[in-house]
Amino acid sequence: MKIAINGFGRIGRTILRQILTTARGSGIQVLCINDIAEPEMCAYLFQYDSTFGPFPGQVALETGALVVDGRRIPLHQQANVTALDLSGADVLLDCTGIARSTDLAERGLSAGATKVLISGPSPAAEATVVYGVNTKDIKGARIVSNASCTTNAVAALVQLVDQVAGIDSGHMTTIHCYTNSQPMVDAPRGDFARSRGGAQSMVPTTTSAMHLIDVVLPHLRGRISGAAVRVPTASVSAVDLVARLNTPLAEADLMVALRAAADRSPVLGWTDQPLVSSDLRARPESLVIAAPETRIVDSRQLRIFGWYDNEWGFSARMLDVAAKMAEAD
Structure with missing residues (x-):
C-alpha cells in the first residue's frame, strides 16, 4: 500500500x-509528508516526543526530505x-484536522490520490467508519472519516455489550x-468550560x-447518551459505560x-490486572476492557x-482502515 500523509501533527x-x-x-x-510547519520543526518533533519518548532510531533532515x-x-x-x-498514492491520510468541507476533503483526490482517509469526524466524508464495527461501509467510498478516538473506543464496546446481552439504554x-x-492556562475558546486551563482542572464537556x-450503529440510535470530562493527563483516556441490558445475566x-466476545474482536483488548492509565500507553487496541472495574446490578x-490510548490506538485504526480502503473497489 502506498500512502501520503497530509498534516504532521500528533496523529x-x-x-x-x-x-x-x-x-x-x-x-x-x-x-x-506534507505540513506547513518548518521542516526542522517537523523533524525535531518526530524525533523527540513527550508522550512516546525519543524515536528509537536515526532521524535526519535533508533538503526536501525527512530521513529516518x-x-x-x-x-x-x-x-x-x-x-x-x-x-x-492509494490513500491520502488527511491528518490536518481541518478537512471538514467538501472542498478541503476533495483536495487529496484532485492531487491524484485514489482515496482520502480523514483523521476525525467530517461532514464531507462519504462514509464514517469504525474499524471492526461497520468496516463494510468502506466499500464504494472515496472519502472516509475514521471517526474519533472516543467513537472507536465506545462503538466497539457498545457493539460488544449489545451482541452479548442487548442494550435497552x-x-x-x-x-x-x-x-x-x-x-x-485560562484563555478564550468558543466554549466557556474549555476556555479553562486543561492542565489545571477537570473540565466537563461534550463529545462528538x-x-x-x-x-x-444505527439500530441503537437514540439509546446511548454521553458526556466527557477532560482531565489533566497527557496520554490515555477511558470509557465508563452504564447500560440497561435486555437480557438478564448473572x-x-x-x-x-x-471475555469470549472481546477475544474474537479485532480491536478490543482485555485485562484482569488493576491497571492505571499510564500502563496503557502505546497500546494499539481501540479499547482495553478493565475486568476489575466491571459490575452488574x-x-x-x-x-x-x-x-484507550487516544493517539496510538486511533493511529493504528487509521492504518487498518487505510489498508481496507486500498483493497476495496
Whole structure:
C-alpha cells in the first residue's frame, strides 16, 4: 500500500512511528509528508516526543526530505495539497484536522490520490467508519472519516455489550486527557468550560462520539447518551459505560461472555490486572476492557470500564482502515 500523509501533527507523527517501528507498517510505502510547519520543526518533533519518548532510531533532515534510519521520505510545505502530485498514492491520510468541507476533503483526490482517509469526524466524508464495527461501509467510498478516538473506543464496546446481552439504554462518560483543543492556562475558546486551563482542572464537556455512535450503529440510535470530562493527563483516556441490558445475566456468566466476545474482536483488548492509565500507553487496541472495574446490578444494569490510548490506538485504526480502503473497489 502506498500512502501520503497530509498534516504532521500528533496523529500524523504517530502514524509514521507505527509504520516504521511495528508490524502494522509492513508493506506500507510512505510517498511523502506534507505540513506547513518548518521542516526542522517537523523533524525535531518526530524525533523527540513527550508522550512516546525519543524515536528509537536515526532521524535526519535533508533538503526536501525527512530521513529516518536511512529511509528518505519527501517532505513538503504546501498549504494546499493540490499543489502536490499524489498520483501514486492509494490513500491520502488527511491528518490536518481541518478537512471538514467538501472542498478541503476533495483536495487529496484532485492531487491524484485514489482515496482520502480523514483523521476525525467530517461532514464531507462519504462514509464514517469504525474499524471492526461497520468496516463494510468502506466499500464504494472515496472519502472516509475514521471517526474519533472516543467513537472507536465506545462503538466497539457498545457493539460488544449489545451482541452479548442487548442494550435497552445506556450512558457513556469518556474520561479524556487534555488535547490541543484546550489551552493549558485560562484563555478564550468558543466554549466557556474549555476556555479553562486543561492542565489545571477537570473540565466537563461534550463529545462528538454520541452523534457518531448513531451513525455507525444505527439500530441503537437514540439509546446511548454521553458526556466527557477532560482531565489533566497527557496520554490515555477511558470509557465508563452504564447500560440497561435486555437480557438478564448473572455477573459470572456475563464476564465469561464478554471475555469470549472481546477475544474474537479485532480491536478490543482485555485485562484482569488493576491497571492505571499510564500502563496503557502505546497500546494499539481501540479499547482495553478493565475486568476489575466491571459490575452488574440486579442482573440487568451493567457498569463496564475500559482504557484507550487516544493517539496510538486511533493511529493504528487509521492504518487498518487505510489498508481496507486500498483493497476495496
